[in-house]
Amino acid sequence: MKLDGRALLVRIYIGESDTWRGKPLYQAIVERMRELHIAGATVLRGIEGFGAHAHLHTTRLLRLSEDLPILIEIVDAEERLRAVLPELDEMVDDGLITLERVEVFAYRGPAGAGDGDGDAGGTEGMRATGEGGESAAHRRTDE
């Protein structure tokens, strides 16, 4: 997959304990983006924040440290992401979604990468790691 030049960055702000059909929402979103062969997604955990309800969540006070903020950043070509937005809109009940135009300077993985996880034609869009601090490695095979 090539990703170069102009692209769209979707930022989704949700809470740690938001769920979608029984699993954590951030996990569901990353898995879905991966299924759709989106170029990449990264999940970051915030240590403090508030949103539409003006409830403060912070690691500084134990009682308020539940449901910490989660930020998911998704990057791909604008047309591909715009096509996915309605689905994201449906999944995010409670949160903020913003769109930014970005310029991709580099999008690459180790040369000759392809780890046989079943993607058609050996194309690697991204890989999501397990529970502990989800992140995505951006990869590109030689086309």
Next chain:
Amino acid sequence: MHVVVIGLGGFVGAVARYAVDGWVSTAMRGSFPWGTLAVNASGSLLIGLLFALSTERAVIPAELRGPLMIGFVGAYTTFSTLALESWRLIEDGAWVPAIANLGGSVLLGIVAVVAGIAIGRAI
């Protein structure tokens, strides 16, 4: 439901305190409140460890944070018993042990939290 799970953590924590405090208090001679010091210090170590593992590193899932840290450790440690036992020492004229208990508990608690967090970050 989340509140119930927190309550269950509290149940286990209080029973654990009862057991540990009881064991330490009968093992030690004299009237210094070693049992309370033991649960407060070990509880502080544990809460530091849980903080690092659940909040900083997501090794422990977010929904267990409350039940473990607020429920279990919250019930396992005790501030009220610290206050009561310190006052009883003062009432009996044992000022030095009272101040040692109060100051020592706080100091040991902080040291234990720092140690717990350090361990949680390292493993």
